[in-house]
Amino acid sequence: MKLESVLILGTGLVGASIGLALRRRGVTVLLADRDLGAVRLAREMGAGREWHSGEPVDLAIVAVPPDHVATELRGLQKGGAARFYTDVASVKARPIARAAELGCDMSVYVASHPMAGREKAGPGAARADLFLGRPWAVCATAEASDDARDAVLQLIELCGANPVPVEPEEHDRAVAVVSHAPHVAASAVAARLAEASDVALGLAGQGVRDVTRIAGGDPALWLGILSGNAVPVADVLEAVSRDLAGAATALRALADGDDDAGPEVTQLLRRGVTGHGRIPGKHGGPAARYGVVQVVIGDRPGQLARLFQVCDEVGVNVEDVRLEHAPGLPLGLAEVSVQPDAVPVLTEALHERGWQVP
Amino acid sequence: MKLESVLILGTGLVGASIGLALRRRGVTVLLADRDLGAVRLAREMGAGREWHSGEPVDLAIVAVPPDHVATELRGLQKGGAARFYTDVASVKARPIARAAELGCDMSVYVASHPMAGREKAGPGAARADLFLGRPWAVCATAEASDDARDAVLQLIELCGANPVPVEPEEHDRAVAVVSHAPHVAASAVAARLAEASDVALGLAGQGVRDVTRIAGGDPALWLGILSGNAVPVADVLEAVSRDLAGAATALRALADGDDDAGPEVTQLLRRGVTGHGRIPGKHGGPAARYGVVQVVIGDRPGQLARLFQVCDEVGVNVEDVRLEHAPGLPLGLAEVSVQPDAVPVLTEALHERGWQVP
Numbered sequence: 001m002k003l004e005s006v007l008i009l010g011t012g013l014v015g016a017s018i019g020l021a022l023r024r025r026g027v028t029v030l031l032a033d034r035d036l037g038a039v040r041l042a043r044e045m046g047a048g049r050e051w052h053s054g055e056p057v058d059l060a061i062v063a064v065p066p067d068h069v070a071t072e073l074r075g076l077q078k079g080g081a082a083r084f085y086t087d088v089a090s091v092k093a094r095p096i097a098r099a100a101e102l103g104c105d106m107s108v109y110v111a112s113h114p115m116a117g118r119e120k121a122g123p124g125a126a127r128a129d130l131f132l133g134r135p136w137a138v139c140a141t142a143e144a145s146d147d148a149r150d151a152v153l154q155l156i157e158l159c160g161a162n163p164v165p166v167e168p169e170e171h172d173r174a175v176a177v178v179s180h181a182p183h184v185a186a187s188a189v190a191a192r193l194a195e196a197s198d199v200a201l202g203l204a205g206q207g208v209r210d211v212t213r214i215a216g217g218d219p220a221l222w223l224g225i226l227s228g229n230a231v232p233v234a235d236v237l238e239a240v241s242r243d244l245a246g247a248a249t250a251l252r253a254l255a256d257g258d259d260d261a262g263p264e265v266t267q268l269l270r271r272g273v274t275g276h277g278r279i280p281g282k283h284g285g286p287a288a289r290y291g292v293v294q295v296v297i298g299d300r301p302g303q304l305a306r307l308f309q310v311c312d313e314v315g316v317n318v319e320d321v322r323l324e325h326a327p328g329l330p331l332g333l334a335e336v337s338v339q340p341d342a343v344p345v346l347t348e349a350l351h352e353r354g355w356q357v358p
Numbered sequence: 359m360k361l362e363s364v365l366i367l368g369t370g371l372v373g374a375s376i377g378l379a380l381r382r383r384g385v386t387v388l389l390a391d392r393d394l395g396a397v398r399l400a401r402e403m404g405a406g407r408e409w410h411s412g413e414p415v416d417l418a419i420v421a422v423p424p425d426h427v428a429t430e431l432r433g434l435q436k437g438g439a440a441r442f443y444t445d446v447a448s449v450k451a452r453p454i455a456r457a458a459e460l461g462c463d464m465s466v467y468v469a470s471h472p473m474a475g476r477e478k479a480g481p482g483a484a485r486a487d488l489f490l491g492r493p494w495a496v497c498a499t500a501e502a503s504d505d506a507r508d509a510v511l512q513l514i515e516l517c518g519a520n521p522v523p524v525e526p527e528e529h530d531r532a533v534a535v536v537s538h539a540p541h542v543a544a545s546a547v548a549a550r551l552a553e554a555s556d557v558a559l560g561l562a563g564q565g566v567r568d569v570t571r572i573a574g575g576d577p578a579l580w581l582g583i584l585s586g587n588a589v590p591v592a593d594v595l596e597a598v599s600r601d602l603a604g605a606a607t608a609l610r611a612l613a614d615g616d617d618d619a620g621p622e623v624t625q626l627l628r629r630g631v632t633g634h635g636r637i638p639g640k641h642g643g644p645a646a647r648y649g650v651v652q653v654v655i656g657d658r659p660g661q662l663a664r665l666f667q668v669c670d671e672v673g674v675n676v677e678d679v680r681l682e683h684a685p686g687l688p689l690g691l692a693e694v695s696v697q698p699d700a701v702p703v704l705t706e707a708l709h710e711r712g713w714q715v716p
Contacts, residue, residue, distance in 0.1 A: 115561050129654060129691060135561050166557055174558035177550050182569045184623075185547045187630025188601040189540050192594055194633035199524055200532035203473050203493050204637050207572045211540045214565040215634040219627035223620055230613035234606040236550055241606065243546040244599035248592040255588035262581055265542075269577035272545025275552035276573045279562050296487065302670040304679070308663030318662050321679060333487060 001147060003154040004028060005057040007081055009072055011035075011042035013118060014088050015063030016126035019047025021159040024128055030057060042123040056080055059151045062087035065221070066228035069111075070098035077105055084151040085109040090175060091228035092139045092168040106143040110152045113137040113171065114161055115179075121218060129160070136161035139168045176232035183214050183222060184233070185240055190215035243268055290319050291343035293336045296356035307334060307355070314349045316342045359505060361512040362386060363415040365439055367430055369393075369400035371476060372446050373421030374484035377405030379517040382486055388415060400481040414438055417509045420445035423579070424586035427469075428456035435463055442509040443467040448533060449586035450497045450526040464501040468510045471495040471529065472519055473537075479576060487518070494519035497526045534590035541572050541580060542591070543598055548573035601626055648677050649701035651694045654714035665692060665713070672707045674700045 005028040008015045012033075019029045019042060029048025033039045039050055060082035062072050066089040073085055085108055089095055096111050116134040118125050136156045140149045156163045166174070190212035193201065226233055247268055253261035297303040311318050320337035338346055350357050363386040366373045370391075377387045377400060387406025391397045397408055418440035420430050424447040431443055443466055447453055454469050474492040476483050494514045498507045514521045524532070548570035551559065584591055605626055611619035655661040669676050678695035696704055708715050 115563050117563070117565075127652065127691070134563075137561065164557070164560060170555070170557060171561075174555065174561050177554045177558050178562040178566045181550070182547050182566045184605050184626070185543055185598075185602065186565075186569050187627050188598045188605070189543045190631070190633035191601060191626060191629035192535050192539070192597060192633060193636050194629045196535045196633075196636075197528070197532065199522070199528060200535050201636050201638060202522060203495065203529075203532050204536040205473050205475070205492075207475075208536045208540045209637055210568045210571050211544050212630070212634045212637070213568050215627075215630035217627075217631075219624045219631060222627055223624050226609060226623060227612045227620065230609040234609040234613070237602045237606040237609070239550060240543075240546045241599045241602035243549060244543065244595045244602070247542050247546070248595040248599065251584060251588040251592040251595070254585045255592070262585065265584060266577045266581050268542070268549060269545050269573075269575075269580055271549035271552050272570070272573035273548070273575075273577060275548035275550060275554075276570045278551050278554075278559050279567055279570070280559060294485065302666075304676055305663060305666035305670040308660075308666055312660040312663040321662065333485070 001058065001083075001151065003058050003151055003158065005059075006030070006155070007032065007051055007057045007060040007076075008048065008063055009033070009060065009076065010063035011038045011047065011123050012063060013121050013123070013125050014114065014116075014130075015061065016042040016045060016047045016123035017116075017128065017130040018061060018063065018088070018114075018155075018159060020045065020126055020128035021131060022155075023048060025158045027158060028057070038123050042126065045123060045126060047123065047126060053079060053081065057082045059084045059086065059155060061085075061155070062089075065089065065224040066091040066095050067224055069095035070102050070104065073099050073109065074102045074104050077108075083108065084148045086112050086152045086155065088112055088114055089228070090179070090225050092137070092171045094228055096139065096141060096168050106141055107145045108148045110141075110144045110148045111139045111168065112152050112156070113139075113175075114156075114159070116161075121221065131156075131159040131161040134161050135164045137166050137171050138163050139166060139171055141168075172229050173232045173235075176229055176236050180226055180229055180233045181236035181240065183217065184226065184237055186212050186215040290337035291340040293338060293343055293346045293350070294357065295334045295336065295350055297334050304334070307336070307350075310349055310353060310355070311336070311338075311346060314345055316346045316349075359416065359441075359509065361416050361509055361516065363417075364388070364513070365390065365409055365415045365418040365434075366406065366421055367391070367418065367434065368421035369396045369405065369481050370421060371479050371481070371483050372472065372474075372488075373419065374400040374403060374405045374481035375474075375486065375488040376419060376421065376446070376472075376513075376517060378403065378484055378486035379489060380513075381406060383516045385516060386415070396481050400484065403481060403484060405481065405484060411437060411439065415440045417442045417444065417513060419443075419513070420447075423447065423582040424449040424453050425582055427453035428460050428462065431457050431467065432460045432462050435466075441466065442506045444470050444510045444513065446470055446472055447586070448537070448583050450495070450529045452586055454497065454499060454526050464499055465503045466506045468499075468502045468506045469497045469526065470510055470514070471497075471533075472514075472517070474519075479579065489514075489517040489519040492519050493522045495522050495524050495529050497524060497529055499526075530587050531590045531593075534587055534594050538584055538587055538591045539594035539598065541575065542584065542595055544570050544573040648695035649698040651696060651701055651704045651708070652715065653692045653694065653708055655692050662692070665694070665708075668707055668711060668713070669694070669696075669704060672703055674704045674707075 007030045009032045030051035031048045032051040069087045114136040116130045250261040250264040322335040365388045367390050388409035389406045390409040427445045472494040474488045608619040608622040680693040
């Protein structure tokens with residue numbers, strides 16, 4: 001079967017982004033959401049057109065919070081909305097179990113989860129390339145038919161993502177470690193800032209900004225995610241909590257002159273370095289090592305254009321760029337990541353053209 | 359007194375960066391470090407020239423780890439190295455107390471701490487603009503003379519930073535909240551990744567990358583910082599640990615069907631949103647709200663140059679830029695931050711020129 005028509009139930013960020021991606025590939029996309037404004041916005045963005053039940057589509061995609069997946073799936077199946085079904089919720093074991101309990105037809109349902117998101121929510125934040133090259137977990141149960149799995153794999157391919165077959169329980173443990181628990185930890189660090197003095201906030205730098213960035217997410221949405229994956233997340237949070245309590249105890253011992261407590265702190269920091277180093281880099285492979293060329297730029301139009309013109313002239317490919325503004329002054333520093341052997345080339349070229357390369 | 363000559367003891371990242379900044383302002387900079395290679399590298403970078411004791415300088419800057427500040431200060435004072443003294447360590451109360459204990463002349467010493475750093479260490483990572491517009495804490499004790507304080511304020515002004523007068527104890531509590539404890543929390547989250555499955559790492563996204571970025575720092579260096587500020591950091595870590603343990607308990611209760619546990623989790627997430635919102639944005643003011651224009655770009659030379667040429671042509675100032683690569687594919691997305699009213703201008707201009715603006 002070639003995937004030619006889908007129904008997307010739930011036109012939030014993920015649902016609407018799938019619609020945008022599939023429309024570009026010529027798939028017929030029908031949209032539904034309890035929030036009619038969300039459907040309209042998704043339609044205006046080009047994610048598809050409104051669904052009015054009729055001919056069944058090839059695949060129905062349930063894009064609602066985890067605790068609503070099973071009931072919505074059952075409703076769609078009862079109405080004969082599609083030949084095959086999937087969902088894209090960030091928790092897998094419980095919704096799948098619940099769907100079986102509710103008597104859903106499990107032979108035509110394959111749960112899935114694209115590992116892509118943004119800090120912004122809703123169809124207005126949707127983008128066609130949200131899933132490009134991202135992992136997309138596929139949790140096929142033993143009951144699922146090959147055709148159902150094939151339909152979901154086609155969906156993933158059409159969105160440009162990489163299918164990652166994984167058991168529901170393993171999926172949930174994995175996202176607890178790499179997504180759900182880090183979110184709560186970021187919130188707990190950020191919560192300290194809620195009580196901190198203005199002086200303390202005035203001394204805040206980039207480090208705490210990065211650590212707490214994801215803490216800005218919608219609490220109600222996140223409660224749904226966390227409660228749907230409660231036990232695996234609790235396991236990770238308890239381990240993190242223990243490590244932090246242990247570090248606190250060791251630091252108090254150090255303050256009391258017990259130098260033997262130092263190694264416990266160092267060991268936690270070392271484990272952190274190891275864990276941080278395991279995060280895959282750009283393009284899914286091991287973290288690439290680029291060279292970085294730093295250039296002082298003025299905070300006004302045209303500077304970046306001229307900078308990248310130089311890169312272009314000398315044939316250097318910019319792998320990444322990071323603008324660091326100097327707070328309070330109209331000056332910034334661009335950190336341009338390039339292949340290591342391009343560093344001297346670019347540095348010299350910029351130097352010759354009068355750029356400040358610190 | 360006009361600050362005309364300084365001695366920098368310790369030519370790591372911060373010391374060498376101060377040297378670079380002061381040299382540009384015409385100040386005579388003398389460099390010293392136990393690591394002769396570090397002095398040589400700092401000199402080669404233009405941070406100053408090697409110190410050979412002789413005429414006293416106006417100001418000696420002790421740029422060594424916190425637990426070495428007092429002894430180095432005493433050594434310099436004994437040798438009559440300077441008229442005034444400061445240090446730039448990231449902990450203040452203990453080094454100041456220790457200096458008094460060691461019989462240092464506290465009338466000519468004003469401790470300080472620039473809130474600037476990088477993930478990279480050593481003089482090779484130094485930059486003249488490291489302190490531009492950054493807060494620089496000044497902890498003058500009651501014994502310090504006005505002249506000593508004035509010398510340190512001149513140093514801060516010459517480096518382009520903003521002096522923030524603060525009591526040593528308040529400083530230490532503040533940096534525990536906004537810098538030291540977040541570092542340990544990031545390490546504890548990253549430590550979980552050290553033990554996680556390859557599947558879990560394969561599902562890692564940008565969120566956990568940001569949360570754990572600072573966990574890559576040097577464990578030995580950080581042990582020195584943390585042990586120098588042990589009690590305030592332990593206080594924060596215990597509070598974070600309690601919050602995480604509480605969230606874990608609430609999640610287990612939710613898993614057992616006790617819906618009353620939800621609000622406890624939501625409350626922590628809400629406090630996180632509040633705390634995160636208090637972090638000052640770019641240019642030191644409240645977090646600015648820029649509009650973001652997203653543009654699909656090819657991963658090859660010249661694309662960025664052309665993109666920024668368009669910004670230039672239509673007179674739009676680029677406030678920030680973020681390149682998001684699509685892993686596995688030669689395509690990326692540039693998120694260009696501009697003033698809100700420039701969004702439609704730039705979007706239309708890019709559209710007209712055939713750019714993909716999702």
